[in-house]
Amino acid sequence: MRDPSEIYTVDEDVARELSERTAAGGGPMLLHMVRGFVDAGAAGQVAADHLTEHFDATRLATFDVDQLLDYRSRRPTMTFDAATWSDYDEPSLAVDVLRDGEGVPFLLLHGLEPDVQWELYVAAVRQIVERFDVPLTVGVHGIPMGAPHTRPLGVTAHGTRPDLIADHVSWFGTVQVPASASAVLEYRLGHWGHDAMGFAVHVPHYLAQTSYPQASLVALENVQRATGLDLDPAALEPAAAQATAEIERQVEGSAEIGAVVAALEEQYDTFSRSIGRTNLLADTRNLPTADELGAEFERFLAQQQGGDGPG
Structure with a gap:
C-alpha cells in the first residue's frame, strides 16, 4: 500500500493549535458524516451542515479528491449562464476543527464518500486519529425502515466494543449489506485498537429520498449523549417541525395515504408491544410489507405537485 499521507494535506498551524488546546484534557472526538451509498432522509448530510453552519469551522486536513472519486459515476454539478460556465460545485472531502457549545474542540470528517482506494483512505483517517489522540x-x-413518521424514530447503534452501545437495543440479528467507506472505517479502527461507533437512524421508507431534519436531530441527540459534546440539536427543531407539517398536509389530503400510514402505525405498535417476547412480532400476515407500503406512498406523492415529495 502507498503511504496514506500522500492523499491528504494537513494545515500545520491549525494542527499545532489543536494539539495545544487538547494537550491537557486528551484528544478531540472525531465525527464522520460523509455523503455516500445510503443516507436516508439525508440524516448525516443535514447533521454535518448543521454543525458547520452552527459552529465555527477551521480546515485541518484536506483530502485529494482527484485520487478518491470517480467523476463519471458521480458527476459534480456545474452552472451554465447564457454563454459561460459560471459556477462549479467542486467536490471535497475534509476534516474540520469545530468547537461545541461549551468551546470544546472536536473534529468533523465530511464531504463525499471515496469511490476508490478505500483501504488507503481508511489508513489515512487512522493516521489522523493517532496523530491527534482521538479517543472515540x-x-x-x-437507513430506510418500514416505520411511520408519526412514531419516535428508532436508532441502530453499532460499535467496536459492546460497552460502547450497552444502552441501546439491537434491532437486527445477523445481516449482510453492501459495504460503505464509513462502515469499513469503523471496522478497521476496531481491529487497530481504537474505539469507534455509529448511529443509523431509522427513516420512514417513504421519506428516504427527501431531506428529513427530524432524523438528523435524533442522530445528533445520540451523538451528544455518547460523546458529551454540546451540539445543539434543538436548533433543528424548527426545520423538523416544518417538514412534519408538510408531510401531515399531504397525508390529510388523501384517505388512501392515510390508510397506508395507519397500517404502518399498527405494524410499529405491534412490534413495540411484543418487545421481550419470544415471538417479537405478532401475526402480521394481513399487513402489507414495508416495500408495498413504501411503493404505495411513493405513487401517491408522485401525483402531488408534479411529483414533489414531502419535506
Missing part, C-alpha cells in the same frame, strides 16, 4: 470516532447516517 462516531459516524452518522440514515
